[in-house]
Structures are given as structure tokens and as C-alpha cells.
Amino acid sequence: MLKKSTSANLILKPMDEGNLATVMEIEQLSFPYPWSQGMFLSEFRKRPFSLSYVAEEQCSGEIVGYVLFSLVFEELHLLNLAVHPRCRRKGIGDRLIAFVLGIGRERKTEKVLLEVRASNAPALALYHKFGFREVGIRPNYYLNPTENALLFQFNLEKVTIQHV
Numbered sequence: 636m637l638k639k640s641t642s643a644n645l646i647l648k649p650m651d652e653g654n655l656a657t658v659m660e661i662e663q664l665s666f667p668y669p670w671s672q673g674m675f676l677s678e679f680r681k682r683p684f685s686l687s688y689v690a691e692e693q694c695s696g697e698i699v700g701y702v703l704f705s706l707v708f709e710e711l712h713l714l715n716l717a718v719h720p721r722c723r724r725k726g727i728g729d730r731l732i733a734f735v736l737g738i739g740r741e742r743k744t745e746k747v748l749l750e751v752r753a754s755n756a757p758a759l760a761l762y763h764k765f766g767f768r769e770v771g772i773r774p775n776y777y778l779n780p781t782e783n784a785l786l787f788q789f790n791l792e793k794v795t796i797q798h799v
């Protein structure tokens with residue numbers, strides 16, 4: 636599933652405050668209604684229930700993407716995911732999602748949930764590729780422009796059983 640050349644050159648490591656300038660740059664390039672720096676810092680304070688990782692290019696040391704998610708009992712909720720526009724379509728989104736699912740399995744979570752803008756074709760294709768299912772709609776969930784969110788779910792238990 637991963638494009639090997641990219642994934643071999645990528646390190647995933649916990650996000651820290653020193654990464655925030657680059658993360659904010661990617662965030663602002665990626666979303667019409669981006670998170671503020673305060674929102675990222677607030678997630679840092681919720682550790683260990685909220686986890687955040689950056690994808691760093693091994694040779695350049697550059698941050699090229701990130702993912703944030705919360706872990707509460709049996710549920711993992713994907714909160715934010717982005718890849719720098721100039722690094723897209725190289726397998727980094729794949730790598731970040733595979734990583735999150737791996738943590739979900741390690742922590743014995745049952746399901747992964749996420750919301751996505753109904754018009755976000757690249758993200759929808761990514762989640763469909765991994766086998767997420769659309770399980771609901773949250774009307775007018777997003778602003779600027781106002782838009783519905785589609786709620787997607789991935790059942791980790793089922794996959795674990797299939798792979799035994």
C-alpha cells in the first residue's frame with residue numbers, strides 16, 4: 636500500500652512545540668478554516684489521551700506532515716491530518732494513517748472515527764482506500780464554507796480477526 640521510496644525516507648515522531656511553526660504553515664496551506672496554534676497546544680496538554688506525531692523527511696530533517704488523534708477507552712478519534720502540498724501524492728498520508736491504525740491495534744481500541752468535509756475528495760479517497768466506512772453525516776459541521784461532515788469509521792477488531 637505504501638510507496639516504498641517515500642516511506643523509507645520518513646520518520647514519524649511525537650510532535651513538540653519546536654515543530655509548531657512548520658505545522659502551522661502546513662495547516663494554513665491545507666485547510667480553509669485552519670486550527671490555531673492554541674488548538675495544537677491544547678491537544679499537547681491532553682496527553683496521554685491526545686497524541687500528535689510529525690512525519691519528518693530523514694535526509695532533510697524537514698517536517699512534511701502530521702497527525703493528531705485522541706484515545707479514549709475503546710475509541711480512537713482522528714482529529715487532524717495534513718501533508719505539505721508540495722509533498723502530496725508520495726505515500727505520506729498512507730504512512731500516517733497506517734501508523735494511527737497500528738497504534739489503535741496496539742492499544743486494543745475497537746474503532747477509529749473521523750469527520751471529513753463532504754467535498755474533500757483526496758481525503759475521502761484515502762479513507763476509502765484503507766477500508767473506512769461512512770456511518771453518518773454531521774450537518775453544517777464545518778465553517779468557511781459551511782459544509783456537512785461525513786463521519787467515517789474503521790473497525791479494528793474486525794481487521795485483527797481477518798488477519799489471524
Ligand SMILES: CC(C)(COP(=O)(O)OP(=O)(O)OC[C@H]1O[C@@H](n2cnc3c(N)ncnc32)[C@H](O)[C@@H]1OP(=O)(O)O)[C@@H](O)C(=O)NCCC(=O)NCCS
Nearest residue numbers: 665716717718723724725726727728729751757758760761
Ligand atoms: C488527504 C491528504 C492527507 C493525503 O495525503 P497524501 O500524502 O497526498 O496521500 P498519499 O500520497 O499517501 O495517498 C494515499 C491515497 O489517498 C488518495 N489520494 C490522495 N490524494 C488524492 C488526490 N488528490 N486525488 C485522489 N485520491 C487521492 C489515494 O487513494 C491515494 O492512494 P494511491 O496513491 O494508491 O492512489 C492530503 O491531501 C492533505 O493533506 N490534504 C489537506 C488536508 C486534509 O484534507 N486532511 C484530511 C482532513 S479529514
